[in-house]
Amino acid sequence: MTSPYLETVALACERDWRLLFERLDLQLARGEMLQVAGPNGSGKTSLLRLLCGLMQPTAGEVRLNGKPLASQRSELARNLLWIGHAAGIKGLLTPEENLRWLCALHQPAERDAIWEALEAVGLRGFEDVPCHTLSAGQQRRVALARLYLDAPPLWILDEPFTALDKQGVAQLEAHLAAHCEQGGLVVFTTHHTMGQVPAGYRELDLGQRRA
Ligand SMILES: Nc1ncnc2c1ncn2[C@@H]1O[C@H](COP(=O)(O)OP(=O)(O)OP(=O)(O)O)[C@@H](O)[C@H]1O
Numbered sequence: 753m754t755s756p757y758l759e760t761v762a763l764a765c766e767r768d769w770r771l772l773f774e775r776l777d778l779q780l781a782r783g784e785m786l787q788v789a790g791p792n793g794s795g796k797t798s799l800l801r802l803l804c805g806l807m808q809p810t811a812g813e814v815r816l817n818g819k820p821l822a823s824q825r826s827e828l829a830r831n832l833l834w835i836g837h838a839a840g841i842k843g844l845l846t847p848e849e850n851l852r853w854l855c856a857l858h859q860p861a862e863r864d865a866i867w868e869a870l871e872a873v874g875l876r877g878f879e880d881v882p883c884h885t886l887s888a889g890q891q892r893r894v895a896l897a898r899l900y901l902d903a904p905p906l907w908i909l910d911e912p913f914t915a916l917d918k919q920g921v922a923q924l925e926a927h928l929a930a931h932c933e934q935g936g937l938v939v940f941t942t943h944h945t946m947g948q949v950p951a952g953y954r955e956l957d958l959g960q961r962r963a
Pocket residue numbers: 767768770772790791792793794795796797798799
């Protein structure tokens with residue numbers, strides 16, 4: 753059996769004195785996709801933030817490649833890519849400038865590669881306009897263009913389908929599935945029903961684990 757790339761051991765999360773989940777044991781190997789489902793407020797975003805090391809668990813541990821996440825902060829950007837619910841795009845910067853500094857966090861990207869990624873997400877012709885002039889869906893596409901650059905194996909994505917049109921949703925589903933089929937891993941939340949998933953797809957329903 754393949755050893756897990758990402759693992760949680762007896763993970764618990766409490767926010768504002770409310771226990772969202774506890775004793776969560778997860779194992780995710782290369783090629784797998786995990787959709788975190790559940791009603792509003794069930795702790796989906798909180799779980800994703802724990803998996804990225806952006807929040808500390810109330811109890812338990814997150815392990816990446818067998819080692820505690822807390823012990824490998826400096827390597828995290830090389831191993832995982834986080835795209836939060838807010839697209840994280842600076843309005844005054846152009847799509848190219850946004851991607852340049854976002855990529856600098858793990859793997860600096862060349863201009864040609866950035867333009868190709870922007871073309872892949874349908875933003876040809878918008879490479880050098882300020883992002884505040886783009887629509888919500890176009891801004892989401894700028895953030896998602898990172899998935900077409902030299903990205904780390906593990907993608908953690910909070911509601912990546914938000915604001916995308918039908919074509920954008922289908923394209924992103926196919927891209928996420930292809931990433932897993934090529935040995936990558938994806939953990940994501942969405943309220944939308946997936947049309948296309950890889951063989952290694954599974955779902956975790958936090959609504960059913962409510963503490
Ligand atoms: N910054 C915060 N400080 C304190 N409590 C918070 C904070 N953010 C979220 N919470 C609480 O944690 C709980 C879970 O929130 P979380 O955002 O993880 O849920 P979610 O399942 O992602 O919800 P949604 O489907 O609405 O995005 C909620 O009860 C919320 O009030």
